[in-house]
Amino acid sequence: MSKWHFVTDGFIKNNPTFVLVLGMCPTLATTTSAMNGLEMGLATMFVLILSNIVISLIAPVVPDKVRIPVYITVIATFVTVLQLLMQAFTPAVYETLGLFIPLIVVNCIVLGRAEGFANKHGVVESALDGLGVGLGFTASLTVIGIVREILGSGAVFGWKFIPGDGILAFVMAPGAFLVLGFLMVLFNKYLAKK
Amino acid sequence: MEYFLIIISAIFVNNILLAQFLGICPFLGVSNKLSTATGMSGAVCFVITLATVVTYLLNQYLLVPFGLEFLQTIAFILVIAALVQMVEIVLKKISPSLYQALGIFLPLITTNCAVLGVAITVVTKQFAFGGAAPHMLNLAQAVVYAFATSLGYGLAMCLFAGLREHLAGNDVPKAFKGLPIALITVGIMAMAFLGFSGIV
Amino acid sequence: MAAKSTLVNMALCLTAVCLICSAVVGGAYAVTADPIAEAAKAKTTASIARVLPAFSAEPEAGNVELDGTEYTYYNVPGAGCAIISAVSGFGGVLTLMVGITADGTIHNTAVLSHSETPGLGAKCTSDEHFMAQFRGFDPAAKTLAVKKDGGDLDAITASTITSRAYALAVANAVAVFNKLKEEGGRAHE
Numbered sequence: 001m002s003k004w005h006f007v008t009d010g011f012i013k014n015n016p017t018f019v020l021v022l023g024m025c026p027t028l029a030t031t032t033s034a035m036n037g038l039e040m041g042l043a044t045m046f047v048l049i050l051s052n053i054v055i056s057l058i059a060p061v062v063p064d065k066v067r068i069p070v071y072i073t074v075i076a077t078f079v080t081v082l083q084l085l086m087q088a089f090t091p092a093v094y095e096t097l098g099l100f101i102p103l104i105v106v107n108c109i110v111l112g113r114a115e116g117f118a119n120k121h122g123v124v125e126s127a128l129d130g131l132g133v134g135l136g137f138t139a140s141l142t143v144i145g146i147v148r149e150i151l152g153s154g155a156v157f158g159w160k161f162i163p164g165d166g167i168l169a170f171v172m173a174p175g176a177f178l179v180l181g182f183l184m185v186l187f188n189k190y191l192a193k194k
Numbered sequence: 195m196e197y198f199l200i201i202i203s204a205i206f207v208n209n210i211l212l213a214q215f216l217g218i219c220p221f222l223g224v225s226n227k228l229s230t231a232t233g234m235s236g237a238v239c240f241v242i243t244l245a246t247v248v249t250y251l252l253n254q255y256l257l258v259p260f261g262l263e264f265l266q267t268i269a270f271i272l273v274i275a276a277l278v279q280m281v282e283i284v285l286k287k288i289s290p291s292l293y294q295a296l297g298i299f300l301p302l303i304t305t306n307c308a309v310l311g312v313a314i315t316v317v318t319k320q321f322a323f324g325g326a327a328p329h330m331l332n333l334a335q336a337v338v339y340a341f342a343t344s345l346g347y348g349l350a351m352c353l354f355a356g357l358r359e360h361l362a363g364n365d366v367p368k369a370f371k372g373l374p375i376a377l378i379t380v381g382i383m384a385m386a387f388l389g390f391s392g393i394v
Numbered sequence: 395m396a397a398k399s400t401l402v403n404m405a406l407c408l409t410a411v412c413l414i415c416s417a418v419v420g421g422a423y424a425v426t427a428d429p430i431a432e433a434a435k436a437k438t439t440a441s442i443a444r445v446l447p448a449f450s451a452e453p454e455a456g457n458v459e460l461d462g463t464e465y466t467y468y469n470v471p472g473a474g475c476a477i478i479s480a481v482s483g484f485g486g487v488l489t490l491m492v493g494i495t496a497d498g499t500i501h502n503t504a505v506l507s508h509s510e511t512p513g514l515g516a517k518c519t520s521d522e523h524f525m526a527q528f529r530g531f532d533p534a535a536k537t538l539a540v541k542k543d544g545g546d547l548d549a550i551t552a553s554t555i556t557s558r559a560y561a562l563a564v565a566n567a568v569a570v571f572n573k574l575k576e577e578g579g580r581a582h583e
Contacts, residue, residue: 021219021222021373022219023219024215024218024219024222025216025219025307025311028215028218029214029215029216042198059410061407062407062411063400063403064399064403066404066407066408069272069273069408071414071416072271072272073268073272073411074415076267076268076549077265077268077269077415077418077419079268080265080268080419081418083267084264084423084426084430085422085426087426087430088426088429089429091433094466095507099314099315102267102314103308103310103311103314105267105268105271105310106304106305106307106310108219108546120317127285152512153512162402165513166403166513167473168513168514169385171512172388172511173213173387173388174384174385174388175381176381176384178377178378178382181374181375181377181378181380182374182378184373184374184377185312185369185370185374188369188374189369192368192369198521208486264419268415268419320480320487321487322480322481322482322483322487326482327461327462328464328480328482328489329463342446391484391485391511392484392485392555
C-alpha cells in the first residue's frame, strides 16, 4: 500500500489547472514567463501543503458551522507568513508576483483541497495531497509560462534563442487566455486517448 | 473630470477580467447563461463596492495608525467573509425578491478574488489618470473606482455570456468543447479590449 | 468527524484559532522585520548606485514637496542627489530614480517600476539609445522633452507617450533638485 498515488493524482487526474479548472487568476496573470509561473506555483504549493497539514489536524475538533471561517483564517495566516518571508528573502520575486501573493488566500484550490480532502483525511495523506496538487499546479503554470515566453519573447527561462521581439500579444492579456485554451485542448486530446 | 477618467479606466482600459485577471473562476463558471451572468454581476457589484468602503476605512483608521499594514491580507479576507454573510442575512430579511436573484451567488463571492483584489489594490497602489501626478485614492475615489471596476466586470461577463450562449449551439471539434473554446473566445475579447489601452 | 456545533464550542474554537494565528503571524513579523528592512535598504542603495557615481558615504533620505506632490530624495555627500519621481505613463504609473550630480547634470536614470506595454513602452528599460541620452544631460543647456515637443530627446520608436512621460519625470526631478539646492543654499548662508 503506497501513498504515492496521492501525489500523482494531483498531477494528471486531478490536475488543478487543466482538469479541475481552479485558481485561474494566478494561472493567467503570472505566467508571462516560465520563471514567473514556476515561482507562483511554488508559492501556492507552500501555502497548500501547510494549510492541508494544519486543517487535517484540527478538522476533528472544529465545529461544523464555523469550519469555513476557521479554514480561511488558517490559510490567511500562512499567506501572511509567506508574504513576510518573501519580502524578507526574495523581495524581487515578491515584487514581480505582486498582488497575486496575497490573493493565494482566495485561490479556490487551497480552500477546495481543505474542504474537499484535508478535513476527511489524515496528516500524511493531506500533506502528500498538498504536495501533489501543488506540483501539478506548479507544472501547469510553468508549461503555460514556457509557451508564452517562447511565443512572446523568444526565450525560455530568460535564455533568449530567437532574436527580436516575438509575438507580443502572448505576453499580454489575450495570449494568456489563448495559450491556456489551446493547451487545454491538447490535454483533453491526451486524456481522450488514454 | 478625474472621476470620469477613473470610470473609463476601470471599465475599459484596465478591465478587471480581461486585463487584470481577477475573478476569473466565477467568470468561467456562471457565464453559461445571460440571466445567471447578470445575477452574478449584480451581486459582485454590490459586494465589491461595500467591501472596498469597509476595508478602506479599516485600513485607514485601524491598520495604518498602529503600523499593522502587514495584516491587510488576513484582516481584509475576514472582513469580506463576514460582510458577505451579513449581506446575505440582511437581504433575506428586507428584500426576498433581490435575495432570490442574487442569493445563490453570495456564498461564492467570498472566494472571488476580484473582491479582495480591488480592496488590496485601492489601499496599496498609486493611481495616475490623464497625465495627473500619481497619487493614492481618497475614499470617494476608491468608491468610484470599486464601483466602476465592478461595472467593468459586469460588462465583460454579460458580453461573454451572450457569446457563450451562441457558442453552445455551434459544432466545434470535440477537444475544443466547453472551456477551451470559451477561453479562446475570451482571448479574442481581451484583444479587442487592448484597443482601449492608452486612452486615459 | 467534525464536532457538533454549539454556541460555546463555536466561540471557543474561533477564539482559539484567532489567538494561535495571531501568535504565528506576530512571530513571523518579529522574525522577518529586520530582514525586510534590510532588503528594502539594499534595494534603495542598489538603485542609487546605478544612477550616481561610485560613493562610500551613507545616503540620507528626505522628503520635499513641489507643486503639491511629495518627492523622496537621497542625498549622497560627494556624489550628488538621487530623486524618485513618479508620473503617469501610457499604461499606469511610471516611477524613475534620477541621479543628479552637484553641478546639476544628470548622471543616470533608472526605472523603478512601470506598467508600460511590453515590446513598446517597456523598452524604456532596455532601449540603450534612449537611456544613453540622459547620461550627462545638462538641463541648463538643453531641453528635457522629446523632439516632437521641441526638446532635445529622441523618443522610443512608436512609444511617444512613454517617452514624454519619462522626460517629464526627469524634468520634475530636476525641478526638485533645483528647489533643494535653493533651500540648501539658503540654509548654508
